[in-house]
Amino acid sequence: MTKQRIVILGGGESGVGTALLAKAKGYEVFVSDKGKIKENYKKVLIHNEIEWEDEAHTVAKVLNANIVMKSPGIPDTAPLIKQIRDNGIPIVSEIEFASNFTKATIVGITGSNGKTTTATLTHYILKQELNVGLAGNIGDSFAKQILDKDFENYVLEISSFQLDDIKTFKPKIAVLLNVTPDHLDRYDYKFENYIASKFRIAENHTKEDYLIYDADDEVITEWLKKHPVQSTLLPFSITKKMEKGTYLDEENMIIAIDNNHIHMPTTNLALEGKHNIKNAMAASTVAHLLKIRKQTIRESLESFQGVEHRLEQVLKINKVQYINDSKATNVNATYFALESMDAPTVWIVGGVDKGNNYEELFPFVNEKVKAIICLGVDNEKLLNTFGAMVDTIVETERMSDAVKMAYKLAESGDNVLLSPACASFDLFENYEDRGRQFKDAVRNL
Known part of the structure; x- marks a missing residue:
């Protein structure tokens, strides 16, 4: 049987991680970057005998791929991407490719703002009791972690660009924090294209999967009315009471799932600001679904120190x-x-x-x-x-x-x-x- 050939566009963290995983899984691998590949990544490719080029794409070497993984930074409008699509070659994101090689429970977190803080906080809570990795738009590449450690659970911070190239990817728990106009230059300056992209995080969901979302965000609630998803919905809100989901009752956060109500005081949260109460609600809901003890959640919320470059x-x-x-x-x-x-x-x-x-x-x-x-x-x-x-x-x-x-x-x-x-x-x-x-x-x- 001839080897499947994967061409990876972009020799950064996600590209090199995918190259290593693909090689280990028996693919013929070629990495091509229009810019300069950083020295540390070049060394990894050379050491692992993976063919690569930088500062140009050799079109013929790209178009003989069975599958292409492109860096999220490359827009769909790039001429090479159009050529690849015209040739009928499937294009996937690292998240899509890598998820085929793990049986882990995946928590996918997206939103215009707060996703790094929420992903880091969620990981911080879960790692107190579970074997869990943190990847996606943050830290070491998802593909490389699957190759090196294959955790039983992953928290992935996922950008809209990463969601644009998924086909079957399905996180067991999806979190949608908020949707505000961002990156519109990549979405034909149409806000609805960007909203649709964010909602792809739940497009492969069934009732067995969960979508945790901000019920105070009108963009999200309006979109859900017109484009219902299959997921079990768990909204969170700081303004209204939720029958099922998470809400604020004076100083307490209340998580209501399956007739089980958990009360958490918000007075001692380490992170300040209304938006961080929401981030804490999302992270706590995930932790509760994954059976983390109430006391662990509370202690983690009180000791978490936040993310560099964020307030x-x-x-x-x-x-x-x-x-x-x-x-x-x-x-x-x-x-x-x-x-x-x-x-x-x-x-x-x-x-x-x-x-x-x-x-x-x-x-x-x-x-x-x-x-x-x-x-x-x-x-x-x-x-x-x-x-x-x-x-x-x-x-x-x-x-x-x-x-x-x-x-x-x-x-x-x-x-x-x-x-x-x-x-x-x-x-x-x-x-x-x-x-x-x-x-x-x-x-x-």
């Missing part, structure tokens, strides 16, 4: 608190950040605008923001939008300059908040690089 308190200098929220790559994430500010704030914002509408931020900017520092190659939209709202708005193109300017503008008792509401690729490698540069600049003040 991360960096340092206090001259009674000014510096906060790194570099992971806020869209307006809705920045909404939560500004909402949680309890002191006058110098706000550092900007980057690659993905078709942002800043209107929902206006009340917070009027109420809490004393100065704005624009940090991007093109700040025109920010200047036009916020120029009349604050006394001081300045432009910078380097993180060190932005932080020095913030230091000058902030007074005792203020906050300096990096919450860009935009992607980072104009001036930085990624949001982590942006967050690290912010922290370094703060420490160098």
Whole structure:
């Protein structure tokens, strides 16, 4: 029997992980990256005798594949992707490919915001009592973990791009946190295309599977009315009582599943802010479904320290608190950040605008923001939008300059908040690089 040939487009974490798993499962493997493959990944490919190329795609070598796994960063509109589809070659995501080689119980978490925090928190709770891996859009690749450890359970943080290329993938428990306009440049600027993409997390569900979702999110509830899913639904809400699901009763979170009610106090949650109560509700519902003890859930919620680059308190200098929220790559994430500010704030914002509408931020900017520092190659939209709202708005193109300017503008008792509401690729490698540069600049003040 001839070997199946898999071509992997993109030599990053998910690409190399898939290459290793595919080779172990008897595939002929070829990795092709239009950009430069990082040295550490090249070494892994060479060591495992996997054929690769970078800085170009050899089309003939790509089109003789039986199956193609593409990095989530490559858009469907790329000419090579169109050629692959025209040739009738199936394209899958790493999540789809890898899930065929594990019998683990999978928890899939998606949403425009909060998915890293919720996935990390869910994993943190589950690992107290279960054998569980954390993968997807976070940490080591899912494929590589299946090859190396094959955990009995996985928590996967899944982006809409990863969901676009699934066919049969089905998490036992799916979590949909929220849907707000994001990445519309990849969805023909149609919000409904992006919503449909998020809901693919439940498209292969049966009644045996669960969909946990935010019942306060109108986009989600309206979509479900028109496009019902087969899943057993477990909504969560901080505004209304749920017959089945999770809700807030004054200071208590109540999880109601199968006539079994669990009460959890929210007063001692380690993470602050309304949005984190929702993230805790989603994670706790998952934990309860997977039979984690109530006390373990409670203790985990009280000790979990949060995620780097997400409302991360960096340092206090001259009674000014510096906060790194570099992971806020869209307006809705920045909404939560500004909402949680309890002191006058110098706000550092900007980057690659993905078709942002800043209107929902206006009340917070009027109420809490004393100065704005624009940090991007093109700040025109920010200047036009916020120029009349604050006394001081300045432009910078380097993180060190932005932080020095913030230091000058902030007074005792203020906050300096990096919450860009935009992607980072104009001036930085990624949001982590942006967050690290912010922290370094703060420490160098």
